[in-house]
Amino acid sequence: MAEATLKDEKAQLTEGKIxxxxxxQLRSRIGxxxxxxxxxxxxxxDAILxxxxxxxxxxxxxxDEEYARNSKYGKLIAPPSWPYSVFPTWVPQGLAGVHAFHSGNDWTFYKPIYEGDKITPELTFTHFEEKESKFANKTIIVHYDDNYYNQHGEVVANAKAWSVRAERHSARSKGKYSEIELPHPWTEKELEEIENEVLDEEIRGKEVRYWEDVNEGDELKPLVKGPLGITDMISWCIGSSPVPLKSLGVALRQYRKHPKWAFRDPNTGALEPTFAVHYHVDAAKSTGVPYMYDVGAQRQQWLIQHMTNWMGDDGWLKTNYAEYRRFVYLSDVVWLKGKITKKYIDDAGESCVDIDTWAENQRGENVMPGHSTVILPSKERDTWPVPKRV
Incomplete structure (x- = not known):
């Protein structure tokens, strides 16, 4: 009988129990x-680009350095979401072999990040809670608090983060999302229409959006992302890698030290990180997810882009909150949408708008409910949010 080869097997991540x-051990780390x-x-x-x-x-x-020099910032800045590329707001601590799903962030932005700034993150583990789940029976929701400091010791941003820890075996046995047809069966006509929507993106830029010109009930023009593909994931990792991806001997030494950080791909024989669930279909399936899927931080970066596109160069994104619901699979399309729910002058005398946000996929599901507060310039009161923060 011929000897069995790796190709007779399927990629399987290591299993852990709650x-x-x-x-x-988690309780001992709280605070x-x-x-x-x-x-x-x-x-x-380069890091910004x-x-x-x-x-x-x-x-x-x-x-564009010249364009940015002519803005109120006076030089090139990073998007508000750039701190994600410094550190992704959470870390899968403890519970080896129990999968971790980044599930949401609540951001507050205080200062711009300029080209040349040095940003230092600080992460505090605040608490966790136990919860029953339709996805994987017993789960743990872990909460963190992150500050990001510039080289002057100023806090440029704060993020509250939470992640769900779930046993891979329990999630597989539940098979909650197994009925979805993946990859999505797009027609050529549908793809042409989607790509036209993608190219119809509106960036407000230097055309000032004044507080007086917006009203409660106004809807934001949607921002369209997708269909999500492998190269989109590669490009995203080049700019925002949320885990320290390494290769060859450097990676092997790391995996020998931490065996549960990796699995062996039976097709190539190579060791792959657990992060490969985002681009390796069998790895995704071993966590109970039917197909490769996006990264939570990536999804919220799209939302923050939607806000900065809308508010223009002279607006300031004060807060941004999002929950990551379901999964955005490779081949999915997401329409990011928003609606102004409140318009007011805050206690600091700034002209604010509150915006409810959501992200719909082609199945009509809201995969990211959230809300933001944007500060806009006021024509009548002659107030400008950016100069107060530079």
Missing amino acids: TEEGLE KKLRITPFNTHASI HFVDGVGDANPLFR
Whole structure:
């Protein structure tokens, strides 16, 4: 009988259990600052350009040095979402072999990040809660608080983050999303229509959007992303890698030290990181997800782009909140939408609008409910949010 080869097997991530011992180890870390490994630390022009290329953001404020010099910032800046590329707001600590799904962020932005700035992240593990789930029976929701400091010691942004920890075996046995047809069976006509919508993106730019010119009930023009493909994921990782992806001998030494960080691909014989669930179909299936899927931070970066596109160069994104519902699979399309729900002057005398946001896929599902607060210039009161923060 011929000897079995790796190709007779399927990629399988290591299995872990949510145990009382593991939970006790988590409890012992509550309130502590965790050791983390940043990806980007310096906001070089290359780091900013690689980031916006990966997000698919064409805004010249983040790309064109001469254009940015003529703005109120006076030089090139990074998008508000760039701190994601420094550190993705959370880390899958403890509970080895129990999968981690980034599930949402609540951002507050205080200062711009200029080309040349050095950004240092600080992560505090605040608490966790146990919850029953339709996806994987017992789950753990883990909460974090992140500050991002510039080289002057100023907090440029804060993020509240939460992730769901779920046993891979439980998620597979539930098969919650197994009925979805994937990859999505698009027609040529549908793809042509979608691509036309993608190219119809509106970037407000230097045309000032004044507070007086918007009204409660106004809807934002949708921003369209997709169909999501492998190269989109590669480009995104080049600019925003949320885990320290390494290769060959450097990676092997890491995996020998931490075996549960990797699995062997039976097709190539290579060790792959658990992060490969985002671009390796069998790895995704072993976590209970039927197909390769996006990264939560990536999805919220699209939302933040939607806000900066709409508000223009003279607006300021004050807060941005999003929950990652379901999965955005490779081949999916997402329409990011928003509606102004409140228009007011805040306690600091700034002209604010609150915006409810959501993201619809081609199946009509809201995969990212959220909300933002944007500060706009006021024509009548002659107030401008950007000069107060530069």
